[in-house]
Amino acid sequence: MSGTRDRLITALLALWTVLVLVLLYVPILSVVLASLANTRYMRFPHKVWTLDAYRDALGQYTTAELHLTSLKIAVLVALIAVLLGVFGALAFARFEWRGRSLYQRLLLLPIFFPQAVLGLALLLAMTAAGITPSWRTAVFAHLVWVVPIVTLVISIRLYGFDVAQEEAAFDLGASRLQVFREVTLPALSPGIVSGGLFAFLLSWSNLPLSIFTTGSDTTLPLWLFSRTATNYSPLVPALAVIATGASVLVVLAAALALAGWRRLVARRSA
Amino acid sequence: MRHRISPGFLAMLPVMALIVLGFALPILLVFLYSLMPPRTFSLAGDPTLANYRAAVTEGYLLPLGWSLGLAGLTTLVCLVLAWPTAKALVRFAGRFATLATILIALPIFISESVRLFGTALFMMPGGGIFAGSLNALFGLKIGSILYTRTATLLGMVYIHFPFMLFPMVLGLSLVPQDQIEAARDLGARPFQVFREIELPLALPGITVGTLLTFVLSLGANAEAAILGGQAVIVITKAIEQRFGYAQDWPSGAALTVLVILVTAAVIFPVLRRVDLDRLIRR
Numbered sequence: 001m002s003g004t005r006d007r008l009i010t011a012l013l014a015l016w017t018v019l020v021l022v023l024l025y026v027p028i029l030s031v032v033l034a035s036l037a038n039t040r041y042m043r044f045p046h047k048v049w050t051l052d053a054y055r056d057a058l059g060q061y062t063t064a065e066l067h068l069t070s071l072k073i074a075v076l077v078a079l080i081a082v083l084l085g086v087f088g089a090l091a092f093a094r095f096e097w098r099g100r101s102l103y104q105r106l107l108l109l110p111i112f113f114p115q116a117v118l119g120l121a122l123l124l125a126m127t128a129a130g131i132t133p134s135w136r137t138a139v140f141a142h143l144v145w146v147v148p149i150v151t152l153v154i155s156i157r158l159y160g161f162d163v164a165q166e167e168a169a170f171d172l173g174a175s176r177l178q179v180f181r182e183v184t185l186p187a188l189s190p191g192i193v194s195g196g197l198f199a200f201l202l203s204w205s206n207l208p209l210s211i212f213t214t215g216s217d218t219t220l221p222l223w224l225f226s227r228t229a230t231n232y233s234p235l236v237p238a239l240a241v242i243a244t245g246a247s248v249l250v251v252l253a254a255a256l257a258l259a260g261w262r263r264l265v266a267r268r269s270a
Numbered sequence: 271m272r273h274r275i276s277p278g279f280l281a282m283l284p285v286m287a288l289i290v291l292g293f294a295l296p297i298l299l300v301f302l303y304s305l306m307p308p309r310t311f312s313l314a315g316d317p318t319l320a321n322y323r324a325a326v327t328e329g330y331l332l333p334l335g336w337s338l339g340l341a342g343l344t345t346l347v348c349l350v351l352a353w354p355t356a357k358a359l360v361r362f363a364g365r366f367a368t369l370a371t372i373l374i375a376l377p378i379f380i381s382e383s384v385r386l387f388g389t390a391l392f393m394m395p396g397g398g399i400f401a402g403s404l405n406a407l408f409g410l411k412i413g414s415i416l417y418t419r420t421a422t423l424l425g426m427v428y429i430h431f432p433f434m435l436f437p438m439v440l441g442l443s444l445v446p447q448d449q450i451e452a453a454r455d456l457g458a459r460p461f462q463v464f465r466e467i468e469l470p471l472a473l474p475g476i477t478v479g480t481l482l483t484f485v486l487s488l489g490a491n492a493e494a495a496i497l498g499g500q501a502v503i504v505i506t507k508a509i510e511q512r513f514g515y516a517q518d519w520p521s522g523a524a525l526t527v528l529v530i531l532v533t534a535a536v537i538f539p540v541l542r543r544v545d546l547d548r549l550i551r552r
Binding site for chain 1: 276277278279281282283284285286288289292293295296297299300303311313351354355357358359361362366370373374377379380381382383384385386387388389390391392394396397398399401402403406428431481482485486488489490491492495496506509510513519522523526529530533537541542
């Protein structure tokens with residue numbers, strides 16, 4: 001009896017999960033569907049299905065400019081976040097030191113904080129300090145939120161790291177720098193790569209911090225946000241699809257580069 | 271002999287510098303501004319509580335109330351929706367669960383603007399994806415919930431669902447399966463198993479998910495802007511208006527402090543107790 005019931009529950013849970021997945025992707029599919037029209041107003045189902053909006057979007061200077069601004073910010077955020085995150089993670093998970101527990105909790109505060117409120121606080125602070133908000137200040141704002149996340153991601157990797165490897169290297173006469181470069185860093189590299197990708201994607205897609213900290217510069221999510229309310233045309237969903245596709249491309253490129261680099265290292269050490 | 275500074279202390283310095291400069295200092299500044307006379311732009315004025323009084327008398331507690339209410343409801347709905355999903359992901363450990371996990375996580379990296387915009391396109395009356403399809407397929411004409419509070423709530427649930435789900439999965443995966451089976455063998459009913467075993471053991475994960483969802487949705491403003499139309503003014507919107515349009519920094523700062531206080535009241539008691547090493551180390 002309990003066997004049939006168990007099977008029923010399992011089936012229901014599977015069905016539920018599929019339903020959740022469908023619901024999660026309905027809005028994303030909606031954007032793609034809306035981009036395939038050529039009418040100024042949404043009249044679904046479209047009379048004519050066309051890629052005109054994509055041709056338009058790719059031909060516009062705004063498209064390139066928006067992508068460039070978002071890319072500039074996201075790349076800088078990823079690089080700086082990884083650099084700070086490696087050291088942050090060493091302090092978080094590798095070393096035993098007085099104050100570590102307090103540090104672990106302080107680090108979480110920016111994550112457990114409403115982002116838009118952080119953006120507003122930063123805007124007030126910057127204006128009071130006489131700093132004009134621009135894409136540069138957006139990099140800083142993103143970092144405040146992204147660095148703690150990257151630190152956590154690398155820390156998770158560090159928890160699985162065997163300290164004995166470092167000690168062995170020291171015993172064999174390696175210097176502190178050598179140990180860090182040849183033992184610790186390679187062991188951390190999966191965490192560093194996923195941390196960097198996290199940082200890039202979170203910055204690329206961020207809206208609540210960017211709204212208040214970019215000044216007159218505009219990122220992709222910001223432009224989309226402003227155009228959802230006014231000035232609708234199929235160009236808007238088309239650009240949303242292009243922007244999302246661009247981030248997928250970056251992730252794929254990073255994955256490929258990493259695979260190539262691994263092969264290179266493997267060949268060199270063989 | 272040189273006094274040795276621990277390497278852990280040195281390693282945390284850059285990150286802490288960023289948090290002090292980009293988090294603690296701005297919050298301190300907001301706090302100081304909230305005590306300045308209304309409509310002033312320097313910190314040299316005499317401290318006053320006028321802004322907090324004005325926040326109460328001029329009706330700014332209403333947007334705060336809306337944000338609190340929406341955040342509370344979002345958290346509740348996410349709890350209910352995430353529980354069976356988390357159970358499924360833990361029960362089906364394997365290829366299906368991995369695929370489902372990746373598919374649920376991916377949208378986090380697609381901008382909120384895109385996802386909420388898509389929700390609006392789906393809900394639009396007349397020629398929207400949903401209404402248009404129904405009309406074309408079955409000749410059905412339906413109304414729309416776009417630009418209502420319900421739509422705002424749905425958008426908030428949609429955006430924050432993963433933040434509830436993943437900590438919950440983490441917590442639930444800590445519950446030993448044989449303990450559940452032992453309880454069942456001893457005659458425990460499903461609800462007893464849930465209340466006496468699953469819930470207490472998975473509680474750290476559920477708590478983290480609940481906190482994250484509540485705090486993040488407390489500051490949510492894109493949902494109300496894209497899906498809510500004029501139906502609801504959330505606290506972030508009200509603060510933005512005080513800072514920008516009204517050019518009243520101290521008044522905006524006072525409202526910001528109120529949100530920060532609510533956040534702190536929710537976060538601090540829990541953060542003190544959760545054992546991070548145990549939750550993160552797998």
